[in-house]
Amino acid sequence: MKCQKGMQRLFLSLTMSILLLTGTMTSVMATTTADYSESASSIDSDTARIVFESYCSSTYVYIHYQVNNGNQLNYLMQANGDTWTYDVNGLVNGDVIDYWFTYQIGSTQKDTGNFSFTHGTVSQQVAAPTMSPSGGTYSNPQDVTISCATSGADIHYTIDGSTPTTSSPIYTAPITVSTNKTVKAIGVKSGMTPSNISSATYYIGGQSTLAKFEPADGKTLIVVGQDRDEMDAYEALPDIPDPAGYMIYTGTVDAAGMTSPSDKGAGMQDLQHWINNKPHSICQIGIDMTDYDQHQDGQDEEVKVADGLRDANIRTMAQAIKASNKPVYVRIGYEPDGNHNHYFEPSEYVMAYRRVHNIFREEEVSNVAFVWNVIGIEPAWGWDIEAWYPGDAYVDWIGVSWFGWPSAGEEATAAQYRQNAADFANQKNKPLMLGECSGRAYYPMTNAANWDQYFQKVFDYIALNNVKMLSYINQDWNQQPIFSDPTIWGDTRIQQPGASYIYNKWKAEVSKPRYLNESANLYAAIGFDPSTPAEPVVPEPQYDIPTVFEAEGFYDYYNFVQAPIAAHSNNLLLAWGNWDYVYDNIPRGNSWASYKINASSTNNYKVTIRLSNGNAATTATIKLDGNTVATINIPQTSDWETFTTSTSSSFNISAGTHTLTIEQTGTGFNMDTIEVSQ
Structure with a gap:
């Protein structure tokens, strides 16, 4: 395996299993992409600070680094809102830090390219301000304190989500946040490079029990x-x-x-x-x-x-x-x-x-x-x-x-x-x-x-x-x-x-x-505040296997309709059968429902469906990431309220996230629960 500058890239899976990868290093001190910006700076004579600012609300960020082509180290970075930091200590002037990141957005894990920073060769930068408490959801208003590790630095801040500059207000006392707001801050000191921008978003759940833009009761x-x-x-x-x-x-x-x-x-x-x-x-x-x-x-x-x-x-x-x-x-x-x-x-x-x-x-x-x-x-x-x-x-x-x-x-x-x-x-x-x-x-x-x-x-x-x-x-x-x-x-x-x-x-x-x-x-x-931050995309449901989940917990489907049956207490998924058609040359295929599953390790698994079948359905197809891996028998149960279970043959699922699809051709049947087990 070829590694540039002797650096072995270590890929961290959700279970922290480590796989060797290769990468190419570039000599940059700051980079911005659609997902993130990163930078490295010397904050004192023996410490460099590496900063990763997520634009997509990452759920974790790991840094992997080596100093002067030495052993690679891997650490979870410290989060302050969407800004993640890690300090590399014990450095001397001229030490070279090669580093890269692993981060997660929703259920997707990503790796960055490689970066390089030479300690002590750039003008010192003001430390990024920190906020306490950190961003998050709170039931009551919060008094937010902003501090900076660089002695004598001024802190400029905004509370409307805009980028702070030296023209923004100077922080002098705790800021009371009583509605949903994003607080951003920057540290400035004469003779030093301004700090990276720190950001924290506060959601005040206790501010109201009303829905978005809802007036009070009786209005x-x-x-x-x-x-x-x-x-x-x-x-x-x-x-x-x-x-x-x-x-x-x-x-x-x-x-x-x-x-x-x-x-x-x-x-x-x-x-x-x-x-x-x-x-x-x-x-x-x-x-x-x-x-x-x-x-x-x-x-x-x-x-x-x-x-x-x-x-x-x-x-x-x-x-x-x-x-x-x-x-x-x-x-x-x-x-x-x-x-x-x-x-x-x-x-x-x-x-x-x-x-x-x-x-x-x-x-x-x-x-x-x-x-x-x-x-x-x-x-x-x-x-x-x-x-x-x-x-x-x-x-x-x-x-x-x-x-x-x-x-x-x-x-x-x-x-x-x-x-x-x-x-x-x-x-x-x-x-x-x-x-x-x-x-x-x-x-x-x-x-x-x-x-x-x-x-x-x-x-x-x-x-x-x-x-x-x-x-x-x-x-x-x-x-x-x-x-x-x-x-x-x-x-x-x-x-x-x-x-x-x-x-x-x-x-x-x-x-x-x-x-x-x-x-x-x-x-x-109606509680409208134009500075309120936007809410994230609703994440797809995902199931860590082995598990049992309700059939209506799909993330994508076609011709499967969530429909309660009056005579039965369960909310069932009804497959209407083979309504195969093409519209604008888009093949819709047979009836199907898909689910996101995550396996912590590679193993053989099987699918068990609790179902009723008052129709003529006989089999359904199990697909993994679009590939057929098994079939499952659909026995008749004489009506739609009598249930039984049916289990597929075993098939291999590798560690990681996959799409599990249950596809039906011909007449339909009812699904209640789906079990994925070893």
């Missing part, structure tokens, strides 16, 4: 939509408060309206108009994951989203919203459970929703709350709404739509599903919003009885279920080509001619203390 945000002109017209009403926010729409197919105005038949959508002209306000954005309002079977826009074909458009949305530096609520793929949207089936929708969510997180958009919005009528295909739920980690708010129905029977059914949505939000401990609300032509605005038939029921629902946002579509639908059928949509503007009774009732209601309209105090009322 409801007023939002109006749905196009630019109608929003401006509402705002111009002389005796009604300007609303807290505005609702607009865009789509994954083209990100229309995000950077320039766009009208696709449903009014002018213009995010920049809101950014530039609506101070102290919020925005609620519906992200369509269909082919807009055509909603045609077979278009399957959510499949394209899930497969990554709309990533560029999603990033355009994320960047435009981030640049606003104002609070935004995004309803990703709103109303998935409605027949009118023609979503292919729940699993594809969930994967698409999660992809949009994680791209926003990748773009470090901190000023957004994620909303999952159901239709509030009988769900499509008989699915329970939970089948469409992307998971607690991906949802900040839950929304439901309310348009009303022409017959008493239809409205009674819809009312039950709207209450189910409210109960589900309460069960999940998520704030509830009326994401879309409008009376339509069934309730003529010129009729005083309309208030009792529609509006009063809406406001009663708000009070009963502690609804935190009312998004009213104040729209003359007749002027929009997509919604021009006057027997369905009509004119729902409260200021339309002949609607004085509704107008006055609305004005009195939204002026009550419960309702939050635009004001200089609005952002404080």
